Amino acid sequence: MKAYLLLFAIVVYHNLTVNVIAQTNQPSAIHIGAVFKQYNYEKYNQVTHTNELSFTAREPQKIGTSNWQVQLKATPLQHALHTTEYVATFICVAGSLNSASVGITLNVTNWQASNYVLMPASVYNGNRYAWRRLRYSPKLHDIKDIGPDKPIIINDVPKLSDSTDISYLQERSGSMSTPAVGYMNEQQQQGVWLLTEQSNQQGDIGISIAENRTKTSATISLTSPVVRELYTYTITNAHTPSWDMPAHFKAGDSITFRFRIYHFNAPDIQYLFNTFSTIRKEVVTDTTVRNVLPFSEVFATIEQKMNRYNFVPEHGYYAVGMRENFLQDWQIGWTGGMISTYPLLFNGDSITQQQVIRNFNWLFPKGISPSGFYWDAGQKGTEWFGGDIRNTHTKNWHLIRKSGDAVWYIIKQFMLMEQKGITVQTHWKNGNKRVCDAFVQLWNKHRQLGQFIHSETGDVIVGGSTSGAIVPAALTLAAKYYNEPKYLQVAQAIARYYYETFTRKGITNGGPGDALQAFDSESSYALVESYTTLYEHTKDSFWLQAAQDAAHQFATWVVSYNYRYNDTTAFAKLKIATIGGVYANIQNKHSAPGICTASGIALLKLYRYTNNPFFLQLLFDIAHNTPQYLPHPHNKVPNTPTGWVTERINMTDWEGPQSIGYVLPLSTWAETSLMLTHAEIPGIYVDIAQQKAVAFDNVLVQYLRKNKRQIQLTITNPTPCDATIKVLVDANKQADLQELALLKAVHLTVKTKATQTFTIEIPASTVSK
Template sequence: MVNAGFENKSAQKISTKSGEWLIHSNFTTAEKGIIDAEVSFKLISGSETESAVAVELNFDNWSKENFVLMPATAYNGNRYESRKIPYSPKLNDYRDIGPDKPMIISDVPRLNIHEGPSFIQERSGGMTLPCVGFHSPTEKTGALVITKQQNAWGDLGINIEETRNLSSQMGRISIISPLVRERYKYEIANNSVASPDVPANFKPGDEVKFTFRIRMFDAPNIQSLFDQYFIARHDLAPPSTPNLLYSFSECYKTIEHKFNTQNFVPEWGYYAIGMRENFLQDWQIGWTGGMISTYPLLFSKDTTTLKNVTANFNWLFPNGISPSGFFWDSGEKGNRWYGGDIRKPQFKNLHLVRKSGDALYYIIKQLELMKLRKLQINPQWEQGTMGVANAFVRLWNKWGQFGNFVDSSTGDVVVGGSTSGAIVPAALVLAADYFKNPQYLKVAELSAQKMYDDYVSKGITCGGPGDAMQNPDSESGYAMLESFALLYEKTRNEKWLQYSREMAAQFSTWVMSYDYEYAENCLFGKLNMKTTGTVFANTQNKHGSPGICTHSGLALLRLYRATNNPIYLQLLTEITQAIPQYMSHTTRPIAGMPAGWINERVSTTDWFEGIGEIKAGSTWAETSMLLTAVELPSIYVDAELKTCFSFDHLIAEIVKVGAKKVQLKVTNPTKFDANFKILVENKILKATSWEQNKLLNMKKYSLKAGEMKVIIIAPHL
């Protein structure tokens, strides 16, 4: 390691035992608290074998109380108790299991919660933005160090290390090239895989360049760090141009056909999660499909689809309700119901709370939709749904939390804590309206406040995925946003709007803000895949995904309507426009997958299959695409602010905003005809609550492949 003190626009020579280096540095103050930096290392004579160079930034007065953020990699530095358990990890020591145990995560990169060495070595592609940030509670300050994914030597190394001497502690953030993780790299649930990284053998003329930005700011609380990140996530990665390939209507048509021909099990009458290669791909009530998938399918005008959805409801009720009053967790073969993960003896009867929350939320949406469409509702469906809502009330009243896993026989909390039940307040808001029961709303408010106090206010959401213990995750994070947004619209209490803002900023850290530069010879390189807008799952399963697991992102539109802040729709647009390119299509097959399949993995780091590679698989991302197509308009126009956003693979431009109508130029750049909906709102309409199934009866517009039209449209009442 070569040590050199940098000065602005300085050039200095440094000699090692075998070579001489010329180091240039240039620091520019972009604005108050923001420094842009360029540093280069050039070997001018001699040689340097098995080496790497780095820029190190040292922060004095460091404390283990500092909240460290590496977006999608570490939250609070992942400074929690950890257990090394192979995938899919479940707690296996009875001393770790209980309603009031602390957070326990799997074996992921983390700072040390105890004494001893404390560092994380990550590669740039392992984060949604190559960035390290922190909040100091004692100094009331924060910082973000942002760099680029790669230079001429490939992906960069991004490290943080905590050091201590007799008098003080120091935090060190370093950017390294070429990428060298010294001993270990991370693979799924295993942080001690031998590192394959190879240092460079430098020769005269070789040069390594770094570009980075430092943001320093006042930070009275942890949320300040997330708020600053939300603003800065495109600092060195301006928004990219998406691959505009398939409209929402083309995606919906393709995936609907796939669900009817491949997922539906006619002998029992239900839509399987996937291809039924194992029980988790046969039936799960929520999380990855189940009664989430039937909701967007219920928008269809196809009689076969509607018949299948009805059959699915008849199959589920009442047999799909466990003795606890919650839904059975999973199942297979049409008549085998499971209380939990049957692969793990201690979890075979433990139900992931999130799953029943998902199902309750989307089933009530479907009951409302059935009423709108004048479809017959079996009383058993409503009775069973109300029973699940009542089970959540009992759970809250007895335990004062929803927990992470509950006993499918008794309904008691077994693994407590987490925000696994983040969607439950939203579900109870809907239940309060549908069943005319104010008790549901009361529990929704109390539970949402507790999850905010215990987790969100501390910069953490966890427990959403069933396969990642209590690692920080995006899934419960977005679900929390959905709940806060619905609570605000229902109560008009400003605190829920503030919580929504905070949660949106936290959620933004899980969304890829740049296009990863894939190697030309990998699958995604050949397909020119764009990664902006893909959503990382959690700190254990290190991949982006097409879409939110498993939602459309509607809460971001709700939040925009309440705030007029375009940052929320910019984020939503990135997410929605990323999804269609990952759908396998007859004209563009992906990894040999049939049309309509969407694999959940967008790998930009070497955690599993390989960077830019996937194995063929049908996943929940298909349901996310369906939800996006039915819950969001293709184009949203704010007539008050004279702005428009295209969530679809269409290009929209405002021509004129009149007193009563808007002229909009819409182009279909894809090779397929597009049917789409446009929502125009003014100040008065934005102030109203978003109606359930709002878009059902809106007028549809059509464009041929490659066609452009000017459309005149009035605000939608």
């Protein structure tokens, strides 16, 4: 990265200006000012007065019937990037100011409409895409919008305009995985990140971006309290009347903003993501984790729940949920189905394993549609559906990622059965291979996988997405399992298309089936899995770089800190630590326990290939903090039965003004995610080369190298349950960590509240080849 020649601050009459001059670029300027706004609450927070103040004024400034002292302290930091930390203080020294907010404005004077704007987990490329306002669960219905080659269409979410319309978006700090705004000026090849604290004396901070008519300048604002003008966002509707309550300030009140601005060279969009990965925890620094329940207890609890509530004995399959509707009865992938059977087969008892085998016998061959793909959904054990039957025109719309998920996890289960001595029936193999062939045919015909395909014909109905992001991984594994080279060839072609069309542009979208083509974490992680799997099987360095790029993009969906909930909320009382939660998508604005629906194992593989500790830490944050969301006799969750794991970690009010930190008592896919964690993520990972041990499980570990052939681990179990911990001793990172690695893991048991030291032999290799 090029070095900057000069960073200096100039104090001018109305604001503070920070000019950044690069070696080869034109200067970019951010002018920092103070702003006071008053609102008419009865008119949905219509702005009635706006006052801008200078941070250079020494005397108190009069605002309405009040006087204010404003100060801004700028501190250049010793940092790898050109970084300045700011602390702005607003003090009401006399009088009062009703129905108001105070704020910081960052006026960017060399703005361009082509700037890539990123607000982690909320805004990607400014969300400047065609949009429709369709109620949940939205599906395109206008014939002009439906087709394989239509542009990306998202729902009515906070966004900047892609046309001449008013371009203004409003968010609150909790709406992002990290409270931050970043942008990249492609023409000048410069990038900027603004990171702020999540909250101050007035709670969450408002974060907004407004462009001028010509999109040649923009204002990024931080406000306290959060007051969204006229409108706020609720699910699928960015035009819900604002319910925010302005503050009534009086003499003695003070408000403080602490934020940092980072400037860096950015030859391409990926630099924006890579830089974010290095700084995401630098401003909001509460990253404390909790030890609540061990992985072994988590799995045992969910296994019992799955066998009691989800298994349908008269037909022999594991339902997705409580069967309250067809989507909670059977879906082949995305939220359960043949994903859930994998960890149940991996770790379940003999009864569970027999029920998984029944599930395979039930699925094949009836579970495959005329197109050659799996049926999308079903109910009552005998009814199969091609798509969403709630709308006539979508009854045969198959979400392509569902068949991708199924192929990926079914082949893993075939491999696992063979390791466990279970016969893999020929008609199971042939049925799954038929789906692999359907993917090849789909790619050869359309040169994309689309988002929805027709369950009868196999043709793309809705294109333009990365919904099938897991398919390259699935076909790569299929190439090995079926000894079919064409699968690997097609896998690489699909993955190249995804990289050039989406990853290089900093977007992944259309993974879930309930959010139009919203940018999402699910397909973002699936690309990490696919690129990593391709590198694992081809050793082509292109895929290793692609996997790292995708992982840094995925990191923007992962919560980097612990949100401060109001003391009255359920999550505050439960002492929930939000770090490691994974935001769903830009429409469904909640974080969740784990990845939908995966373990995150590709991040461990990436760490082994690169020795970059960022990937290991990212996986730790995700995996370690999932058990706290499991209702259990030792971890009571209000109104929620034991074993039911909600997907909702609400840090913003997208479901209503009282929805932040509430408990939605549902049984969801998050249960499968927790089971996958126990199946694929070691409770303790020992890196012999780095002489360290990482406890992904809810235990504490100390590492000691005893001699060339032995290590000592001292393990403390602070949880209220006995823990059986899978320990993966990695003595050879040159070998691939392929599927089923934890079958070779050492199992150690530590009693509740106990500490025990173990001596473990270092094997020559602990991984599959």
